[in-house]
Amino acid sequence: xxxxxxxxxxxxxxxxxxxxxxxxxxxxxxxxxxxxxxxxxxxxxxxxxxxxxxxxxxxxxxxxxxxxxxxxxxxxxxxxxxxxxxxxxxxxxxxxxxxxxxxxxxxxxxxxxxxxxxxxxxxxxxxxxxxxxxxxxxxxxxxxxxxxxxxxxxxxxxxxxxxxxxxxxxxxxxxxxxxxxxxxxxxxxxxxxxxxxxxxxxxxxxxxxxxxxxxxxxxxxxxxxxxxxxxxxxxxxxxxxxxxxxxxxxxxxxxxxxxxxxxxxxxxxxxx
Numbered sequence: 001x002x003x004x005x006x007x008x009x010x011x012x013x014x015x016x017x018x019x020x021x022x023x024x025x026x027x028x029x030x031x032x033x034x035x036x037x038x039x040x041x042x043x044x045x046x047x048x049x050x051x052x053x054x055x056x057x058x059x060x061x062x063x064x065x066x067x068x069x070x071x072x073x074x075x076x077x078x079x080x081x082x083x084x085x086x087x088x089x090x091x092x093x094x095x096x097x098x099x100x101x102x103x104x105x106x107x108x109x110x111x112x113x114x115x116x117x118x119x120x121x122x123x124x125x126x127x128x129x130x131x132x133x134x135x136x137x138x139x140x141x142x143x144x145x146x147x148x149x150x151x152x153x154x155x156x157x158x159x160x161x162x163x164x165x166x167x168x169x170x171x172x173x174x175x176x177x178x179x180x181x182x183x184x185x186x187x188x189x190x191x192x193x194x195x196x197x198x199x200x201x202x203x204x205x206x207x208x209x210x211x212x213x214x215x216x217x218x219x220x221x222x223x224x225x226x227x228x229x230x231x232x233x234x235x236x237x238x239x240x241x242x243x244x245x246x247x248x249x250x251x252x253x254x255x256x257x258x259x260x261x262x263x264x265x266x267x268x269x270x271x272x
Contacts, residue, residue, distance in 0.1 A: 023084045025123050029054065030132045031076050031093065042076035042093060044113050044137075051099055053106070054078055055090040055170055063087075067101075082123045089119040090170045091135055096203075105176055107167035110183075112203040114139045116173040137240040138173055140206035142215060143267075145199045145246045148228070152192050153221040157200060157249075158184045161235075163213035165205040175205050206239040213237070219249050232272040241265045247272040 031042060031052065042049045052075075054066040066078050093115045096108030108114075115135035121127075142161070160182045167176030183202055191198045212234045219228035228249035235243055244267040 023125075024081045025084065025125075025127065025129065026079060027082050027121075027123065027128075028077060028079045028130045029089075030130065031078075031091065031135060042070075044095075044115070047095060047113065049076075049093045049113075049115075050095045050097075051093065052076060052078070053090075053092045053101075053170065054080065056080065056082065057088045057090070058083065058085050082121070084124050085122075087121045087123060089121055089131075089133070091115075091117045091119065091133055092168070092170050093135055096166075104169050104171045105167050106170055107176065109166075111139070111166040111205055113137070113141075114168070114203075114205060116168065116170070118171075118173070138168060138205055140204050140237045140239060141242045142202040142204075142235065142237070143199060143242050143244050144201075144217065145196070145244075146249060147196045147246060148248050148250045149195045150187065150192050150198055151227070154187055154192065154219055154227060155222045156184050156186050156220050158182060158216075158218045158220070159200065159202050160216045160218070161202065161204070161213050162215075163211070168205055175207050204237070206237055208239050210236050210238045215245075217249060230272055232270075235270075236268055238265075238268075242267040244269040245272060 042052065048070060050069060052068040056063045056065070063083065064080070066080060068075055068078055092106060094106075094108065094112065096110055096112040096114060098109035100107050114137070116138045117133050117135045119131065119133050121131055142159070144159070146157075160180070162180055163178050164181035165175040165178055166181070168174065169176065181202070181204065185200050187198070215232045215235050217230045217232070218226055221227050230247060230249050232245060232247075235245070237243055246269075
């Protein structure tokens with residue numbers, strides 16, 4: 001019996017030295033990228049993300065999913081129990097509204113600034129207890145500036161894009177099915193009676209590689225009557241790039257303003 005006990009102890013010691021697949025390690029993950037990260041804040045361009053997902057895979061098997069929001073403990077710096085072995089971690093951070101996860105697709109009712117990354121990690125006895133990841137922007141943005149004098153009766157502008165994307169596959173970072181987006185933007189009172197100050201933005205998701213679509217702007221008064229419209233043909237979009245346009249709904253001249261983003265790629269700028 002004494003010999004048997006000694007043999008079992010020796011066997012346990014050998015297991016400790018060579019971890020098995022059912023052993024785990026607590027790993028802290030530091031999320032960064034174009035976003036500014038602090039202990040309680042995960043933000044891009046001074047606007048905080050609203051959701052962070054981490055999907056943990058070993059091979060083709062989903063081991064666990066972590067979904068954080070700003071009210072959660074360790075927001076933006078999740079801690080996970082990872083089984084010993086080779087992992088692939090998929091990250092998505094966004095401030096889009098009403099996200100829905102179906103299979104490997106995340107779809108937003110209102111897409112906004114979004115980041116994604118795929119990280120391979122080996123977890124074992126001697127592996128690090130922390131992982132740093134740099135998420136990459138997978139969103140695009142249309143930004144339009146009106147040079148018109150904004151009339152007092154103007155209540156809203158509807159931005160319609162013939163082709164748009166509001167979902168991604170978290171395993172590939174690529175966009176889902178296209179659709180036609182129509183977003184209504186109310187005009188703040190302080191912009192009425194001003195000229196060249198009203199700027200509006202429309203976020204979407206994008207794959208790498210330029211694509212084009214037509215955009216229509218429709219201004220309405222407080223009774224819903226159309227008082228101005230403009231169509232911009234062949235607007236180019238790309239991942240991590242803003243398409244900047246300046247123009248008129250009620251008249252035209254040759255004015256064009258150029259705008260660049262610090263954190264984004266150089267804006268595509270044009271007029272209509």
